[in-house]
Amino acid sequence: MATLEIRDLHVTVAEADGGVKEILRGVDLTIRSGEVHAIMGPNGSGKSTLAYSIAGHPKYTVTSGSVTLDGEDVLAMTVDERARAGLFLAMQYPVEVPGVTVSNFLRTAKTAVDGEAPKLRTWVKDVKQAMDDLRMDPTFAERNVNENFSGGEKKRHEILQMELLKPKFAVLDETDSGLDVDALKVVSEGVNRSLERTDVGVLLITHYTRILRYIKPQFVHVFVDGRVAEQGGPELADALEESGYDRFLAKA
Amino acid sequence: MTAVDETTDPNPTDPVTETPANGARAHSHGAGTVPDASRAERVTSYDVADFAVPRGREEEWKFSPLKVLAPLFAEAAADADETAHVEVSGPDAVEHRTGTPAEIGAGAGFRPGDRAAAASWAATTQAHLVRIPAEAELDAPVLVTVRGEAGRTTSGHLLIEAGHHSKGLVVLDHVGGGAHRGGVEVRVGDGAQVTVVSLQEWDDDAIHVGQHDVLVGRDAFARHIAVSLGGKAVRISANLRYAGPGGDAQLLGVYFADAAQHLEHRQFVDHEATNCKSYVEYKGALQGEGAHAVWIGDVLIRAAAEGTETYELNRNLLLTDGARADSVPNLEIETGEIVGAGHASATGRFDDEQLFYLQSRGMPEADARRLVVRGFFADIIGRIGLPDLAERLMATIETELAATMPGAHDALQAVATGTSTTTQTTTEEN
Numbered sequence: 001m002a003t004l005e006i007r008d009l010h011v012t013v014a015e016a017d018g019g020v021k022e023i024l025r026g027v028d029l030t031i032r033s034g035e036v037h038a039i040m041g042p043n044g045s046g047k048s049t050l051a052y053s054i055a056g057h058p059k060y061t062v063t064s065g066s067v068t069l070d071g072e073d074v075l076a077m078t079v080d081e082r083a084r085a086g087l088f089l090a091m092q093y094p095v096e097v098p099g100v101t102v103s104n105f106l107r108t109a110k111t112a113v114d115g116e117a118p119k120l121r122t123w124v125k126d127v128k129q130a131m132d133d134l135r136m137d138p139t140f141a142e143r144n145v146n147e148n149f150s151g152g153e154k155k156r157h158e159i160l161q162m163e164l165l166k167p168k169f170a171v172l173d174e175t176d177s178g179l180d181v182d183a184l185k186v187v188s189e190g191v192n193r194s195l196e197r198t199d200v201g202v203l204l205i206t207h208y209t210r211i212l213r214y215i216k217p218q219f220v221h222v223f224v225d226g227r228v229a230e231q232g233g234p235e236l237a238d239a240l241e242e243s244g245y246d247r248f249l250a251k252a
Numbered sequence: 253m254t255a256v257d258e259t260t261d262p263n264p265t266d267p268v269t270e271t272p273a274n275g276a277r278a279h280s281h282g283a284g285t286v287p288d289a290s291r292a293e294r295v296t297s298y299d300v301a302d303f304a305v306p307r308g309r310e311e312e313w314k315f316s317p318l319k320v321l322a323p324l325f326a327e328a329a330a331d332a333d334e335t336a337h338v339e340v341s342g343p344d345a346v347e348h349r350t351g352t353p354a355e356i357g358a359g360a361g362f363r364p365g366d367r368a369a370a371a372s373w374a375a376t377t378q379a380h381l382v383r384i385p386a387e388a389e390l391d392a393p394v395l396v397t398v399r400g401e402a403g404r405t406t407s408g409h410l411l412i413e414a415g416h417h418s419k420g421l422v423v424l425d426h427v428g429g430g431a432h433r434g435g436v437e438v439r440v441g442d443g444a445q446v447t448v449v450s451l452q453e454w455d456d457d458a459i460h461v462g463q464h465d466v467l468v469g470r471d472a473f474a475r476h477i478a479v480s481l482g483g484k485a486v487r488i489s490a491n492l493r494y495a496g497p498g499g500d501a502q503l504l505g506v507y508f509a510d511a512a513q514h515l516e517h518r519q520f521v522d523h524e525a526t527n528c529k530s531y532v533e534y535k536g537a538l539q540g541e542g543a544h545a546v547w548i549g550d551v552l553i554r555a556a557a558e559g560t561e562t563y564e565l566n567r568n569l570l571l572t573d574g575a576r577a578d579s580v581p582n583l584e585i586e587t588g589e590i591v592g593a594g595h596a597s598a599t600g601r602f603d604d605e606q607l608f609y610l611q612s613r614g615m616p617e618a619d620a621r622r623l624v625v626r627g628f629f630a631d632i633i634g635r636i637g638l639p640d641l642a643e644r645l646m647a648t649i650e651t652e653l654a655a656t657m658p659g660a661h662d663a664l665q666a667v668a669t670g671t672s673t674t675t676q677t678t679t680e681e682n
Contacts, residue, residue, distance in 0.1 A: 055612050058604065079611035080620075089612055095605045099627025105613075108623060112614035144627070161613065 002070050002086070002168045004031045004054075004201060009065035011046075011053045023049040025226035026065070031169060033199040038212055038237060041223030042245040047205045048092065050223075051173040054203075055089040056082050069168070084113055086168030090158035090175050097145035102157065103127070105145045106164060113165050130163045134190050151178035152187075159190035162200075170194070171203045176211035188214030209241045224248045290584060291520060291550045296363035300327050300374055303367035312366065315546040315578050317514050320485045323405050323431045324368045324461045328375035335378045336408035336432060337401070342394030346420075347383040356381040358411045361467035362437035365489060365520075368461035372433035375407035382422060386415030386441065393421040393638060400458055402429035409435040412448060416441035416469065421637060422448045427482075429455040436464040440472045442496065447475040449636050452515075453648070454483035463489045466503075468528070470496030477636055478505040478534075480515045481648055487516040487546075494525040497559075503532045504632050506645075508652050509575065511540025518548040519564070523557035532564035535632060537625060537649075538575035539656045547597075549581045553590060561591035568599040569628055571621075572656055625653055 011024035023046045031037050041047050053060045054067060056079040067074040069085055077085060097105065106127060111117045118126075131140060134156045146154055155175055162170050172191065176184055192215060194200050204215060212234070220236040221228045222245075229248050230236065294312070295302060305325045306313035328334050340348045349356055356379050364370035382394055400406060412422050418441060426432065440446045452460060460483055468474045480486050490503050507515040521530045536545045549564040568577035581595035602621065610620035629649060633642045 055608075057608055078617070079608060080614050080616050083612055083614035091609070091612075095603065095609050097606055097610070097624065097627055099630035100623055105623075108615060108619070109610075109613035112616070112619065165613070 038217035088167035152183035336406035379409035400428035400430035468499035471498035527559035539571035541574035
């Protein structure tokens, strides 16, 4: 049983004009193994900033607060150390890596995260099975990472990594955006498989409630203006489906 | 054949413009010679006297380190022996002969285009012919090694003649030190498929100016790949012409410039025959103070060259501050009856988002950088078609890359926090 704990997290970002803007203004969250937490909120509320701050993107500066994984100080770790500690971020806009095939990339990542190369025979089988589960064509493995991928292919590729790297905690940043219903189901099934087969805790960041029809959260947190404005169970998502974010925005 | 036209068009179709970023050079440029109105007007001649010693104001020399290259502009003394040390090996089917350029039949597909090339031609007494007989399909590459010696200036000419419908791969490897000027003449027979790889794996102090002319036969396929990793200053001009319609040719290149190293690659694709294709792609990485890469890609589609399809591309990856890449694509089109023509040039830093993505998958920064650079070069290196050689070149690149690894993390931080840098890039487009 692992715990990811975020305490009073404040995060700023440098702006183009040289100024500094505070995006997160005191976030508290505790996620345990096997739990699914949905982070919902309007655009600009700081949801993605939370995701990137946990992963350690250099654009974001943590000014106060803490993020710990089983008591270990995540903020003191480099980006790759965080991944090796068991954190995973499924990105909204994963970047292209020209000349590097998916197959090579996955093997390199698996080796890095585990600290040793996976056994070739089982690895090839695992990759094939995981791709099959996500309805990805086998030729996909020989394409360059994210190069000329459709929106749906990018998201499947992110979830493929989650299934293969088996993190302790996965942050899924707007994984539903840009997906049609069929792709959304396939991707959601992938997340649910990870939840069944591993002990992963999931932080599901989304603007819309539609992905929550396929991935059931136990906890829902509504983000407004850089902090959690309200939290509750799945019923909170249902309420948002009805009324939208207006009441929170009016309050803010 | 290249037409030499002395008239100067007062309204050039393709003026090279100075970008503000290159303003420091603007004062000297234009004060000396008038730029050619068309690339076709550039002088070619076997006579050294037809080329003045470049002074730096000339359009075609303005990026080059002329003081460093000076030994290569000198005419060889009458009693000097400038014979380059050359080793040739290959399958039995290949004919190898040496002799004067006239004796081996050189020149039909080669005309010196600058002073170094003309001086080299004049000084060459022992040229090499590598002939792939008509319809022969080589099962192994031909290897030609040019070994330079510190303290010597060497000249040479290599004629690669591929008979009609032959198939082959020739690897020309430049190693050692000293100063070398070398002509390479590739004549690709009708329907032949030939790849010529020129490796510049010189010692750190070597200088090299080379002209490589490729003449593509009817319906033939030719590929020229320049790989420049070593040397103090290297300048390779690759010129492509078509002897008949239907030719398909590629000029490819990779380079890795280190501190104080100058690597320059110029191409001139001259489309005169109909229905020919050309593709130019050069990719380079630069690191260290004073690392300088120059890429000039000239493409001319003459009025007669209907049905032409051409594309040229240059990409530079700046790994550290203090490096400079000049990238100038020039496209001249004299007929509208073409299939397509385009060019692209991009010079950028290491992509922080790429690094972040790979690191977020557990890869330490040094490994992530290595993977990105490997990927950057993999495509072109892979097209050499020799896995062992590709692996050796990749290993060399990774060794060079290792030199900047220790400070890698600092560089990322500097970029992330928006620290200004002194890195300059210029891209001139037409």
